[in-house]
Amino acid sequence: MESPRIATVAADTSDPKAGLRAVASLRVLADTLELRQVEAALRSGMSWQEIADSLGVTRQAAHKKHSKRIDPAISTPRRNR
C-alpha cells in the first residue's frame, strides 16, 4: 500500500459523501482482516497477550472482542499464558 497514488486520490475531498462511505468500507475491510489475523495468530500458538500487544490494545480488550468470534476448532491458550 505504498503506491504514490494513494496520497493523491485519498486526499481527494471533492465528494465527501462518497469519501465517507468509502471510509466505512475500509473499516469493514479492517474488521475482516483483524479477525483473520487473530485466528492465524492463535493457530500459530500466539497467546492473547501477544496478540493484544501487536494490536496495541489490552489483553482483556482483544479477548473480549474475539474470543467468541473465532473458529471453535482453534484450541485457544489458557487464561494466564
Place this chain on the structure above:
Amino acid sequence: MNKLVRAAQTSQSLSLAAMEEASRVGLREADIDHLFLALVINDQSAGRALRELGIDIDSARLAVEDQHDAQLTSLGIEASFPEAGRIVFHETDGYEWTRRARDLIAKSSSKGKSGDAAAVLRELVAEPSGLITDILGRLGTTSEALIERLDRADSPSMKSMPLAAKVKGRTTGTIETFVSAPLDDVWAFLTDPARIPEWEPSIGTLDQTGQEAMPGTVWEGTAPESYPDRRPVKIKPQFRRRSIELIAVHQPDRVAWSFGYPDVARSSSILIEFTLANATGGTQVQISRSWSRRRGWRGLAAWPLRPIQKFLVWITLFQTGSAISRAFR
C-alpha cells in the same frame, strides 16, 4: 397474525440469513448490505419482489462486493476483500447487528408499519447513506422500481405460523422457506437419506445410506454427539438411537420422513413433510412437522403450555428451513 409475532419472526429469519452472509465473508457484525442479501432470499413478498426484478443471491453478493471494492478504489486503496468462504455462522459465535441495521429493523415495526419483510425492505431502500441505492444500481434497478413492485405485490402473505392444520390428536406446525436452487436440486437433496443430518438437527449419523429410498424403507441412525460449534450434546442413552423412515415420495414435489426413538417405549414418532413449488429464482418449500399428542393426564397437563409448544415447533421448523436454504448457498 398478530403484528408482534410477525415482526419477531421476520426479524429472526432476516437476522439469521444476514449473519450467515456476514459469516462467509469473515465478519461477525451484520450491516445493511447483509440485510439486503437476506431479503433477496426471503420467503415473503419482499424477497419475491427482488427476485422478480432478476436479482438472485449470486448477483446480489457480487454487486455488494463490487460496491465495496469500488469504494476502496475511490479512496485510492488497491485492496480487495478476502475471498468469501462458506457460511460458518452455526459453528461460531459473537454475532451482532450494526447499530444502523438494528435501528432500521426496529423502525420497520414501529407505529403504523407492518413489521414484515416488505416493511424492512422499504426502510432499507430509504436508508440515508446511499449504499443500497448504489447496490440496486449495480443490479440494474432503482429504489423506485423496487417500491413500485412492492406496492403491487404487497398482499398479506405470511402464513408461517404453526397453528393451522388441525388434525385430531396431532400437533402440527407449518412454515415456508425459499431456497435459491431449482426444484429438481432441492428434491434430490430432500429425498437423499445421506443428507438428512444436514436439515434435521436431531440426527447425527445415518447407517446403510446405500439402501434404495422407497416408501417404507427404514434406516438406523444416532443422535448427534456434538453441536456444530463442537460443544458436546448431553443426551439420555435411550434417546441416542434413532430410526428414520421414508413415509411417502410423490415425485417431483412431495416427500415425507418420519423420525422415531426405537429404545423408548411408547414414544411417538415425528412426521416431517416437504412440499416443493417452483418460484421465481428458486423453489418455495413448505415444511410441516407433526406428532401425536400424549393421551391421558400428561396430555392435559401439557395444555397450558401450548403457546410455548407452538413457539418451540416454530423454532424447530425454522431451523430445518434455514438449514435447507443454507445448503444451497
